[in-house]
Amino acid sequence: MDLEKLLTDRLAPAFETVAGVPVDPVVRRSQRADFQSDAALALARRLGRPPRAIAAAVLDRAELADLCAAAEVSGPGFLNLTIAERALGGLVSALATDPRLGVPETAVPETVVVDYSAPNVAKEMHVGHLRSTVIGDAAARLLEWLGHRVVRANHLGDWGTPFGMLIEHLVDLGEAEATQELSMGDLDSFYKTARAKFDTDEGFRERSRRRVVALQGGDEATLRLWRLLVEQSERYFLTVYDLLDVTLTERDFHGESSYNDLLAPLVADLDRLGLLRRSDGAACVFPPGQVGRDGEPLPLIVRKSDGGYGYPATDLAAIRHRTGTLGATRLLYVVGLPQRRHFEMVYAAAAQAGWLVPPARAEHVGFGSILGPDGRMLRSRAGESVKLVGLLEEAVARATALARERNPELGEAEAAEVGRAVGIGAVKYADLSSDRHKDYVLDWERMLSLDGNTAPYLQYAYSRIRSIFRRAGVAARPDAGISLAEPAERALAFELVGFGTVVAEVERSLEFHHLAAYLHRLAAAFSAFYERCPVLRADGPVRESRLVLCELTARVLRQGLYLLGIRAPGRM
């Protein structure tokens, strides 16, 4: 139970008595006191009474004695509330014995599909893939922790016309050579060479076209070559996920091709449902309310005029599979915001077909684009994309060097481990700590920064706490009394008891920058506490109390970092 809610529950009845109708007391944190309630001002006109008088009347009737050390009317009619040390200490004690740190498991567990990462076979993962992968992984971790059944779906781009040219290029290179190149993770040059031949060599282009037909026709020899490409790419992607500390595994690859057999029946069913219209030779669904450039209804092309299927068909098949076969009720698509319209249309069509009906619903967890220095979207085609592993390796190298420099006591192995946790954490945090809806300009230095509001700041706070316990050689006693005489102790306590509120908010919004901001506030509160409040050199009950605060801070930091997909080394 968080303090906003506790205070709201106490103030609401008093407001209702004074106003004669239910009123939200509008409780929030305040710089002037611990909390303030703003509702009296809004009520003044309606009640025809001065706001200060209303606030005073509410104070008279509210049961606050056990919670608040002070409660007073202030300014034009704010209620300023100061929490009693005993009440705050009680909440801290409750947290200390709560294995879930104030975050209850969900009362209504659901099956949730999180569709994320989705790299393309035989194409390099560039920084653009970072966002989907990192945000999606955080969503999966969070929902799982809350008690939902999470299905991770890595919607691999493993099908379509480019595979004709990719397979022909593989044939040209020879299987051994191609496998070698791909297993080294040199996907970019493989793809680009194939592309270049396709663009310049008429014969190659013709072979590629025939190869696509063979692939789609199920030619066994072609399929074998295709599988080679897919397997090598998957192997490579798994090494990136491993480096990134992402929870995706080989079991989570559900490529576009896995829906191939479902596409023809899907279109037939859409036809049977009367949703299909033929337009310029293509089979289309026209979801209501979607209008294109010329004001005409916008089609979702489920079968192209050449008889092939595009990604709308695959996405529809995936929805049908996820709600039908998997029994999912919440579908998350962690995909860039530019594709918003596409998904709106797919969801609308799926709803019309009866494949996405309440309680099942789909959410586009969209994110802004990564821009180049010119302020325009980074395009892999123009060759301006930045290889993801390059960024990650640089991050690890810098962090490892810093770890060695800052703490010579670390052994070589431990420095490497810390460097990895810090470097990767910094890159992920740089992404997760800003509002996912916004575009951002790719700034190599910003992504690699290890100062300020970054993952290492949080990790450092955590490792300092672990260091205290290593030295103390004791554990915190969760039943110790909590004393909060120092302002820094109070400030830390307020942050600690707020974890549940933040997690609940992020569960709803899937905006992880709120969690990142919270963890930064917590770490900052701890750092200030650490400077001013000695733990091991304190005596008796104060020492016991501070050990509990430390232990709780460490647990919340570790759990919060875990939810963001960031490791918390015990030593830095």
Add this chain to the structure above:
RNA sequence: GCGCCCGUAGCUCAGCGGAUAGAGCAGGGGACUUCUAAUCCCAAGGCCGCAGGUUCGAAUCCUGCCGGGCGCACCA
């Protein structure tokens, strides 16, 4: 043309109906014989794109404009 997103400190970003708009970086000044200075403390830095409107109260909500990005039929 229509739709969606975005303009906040020199830079990168929070805040999205409440009192004096907050962090970090960069730059200035301090603090390590004391649990790790990857830290802390202090000072400085703002017509919250512009103009109207709603409100007791607007960076926050509404409208219009300006500027930037993205999307709008067979590539995914």
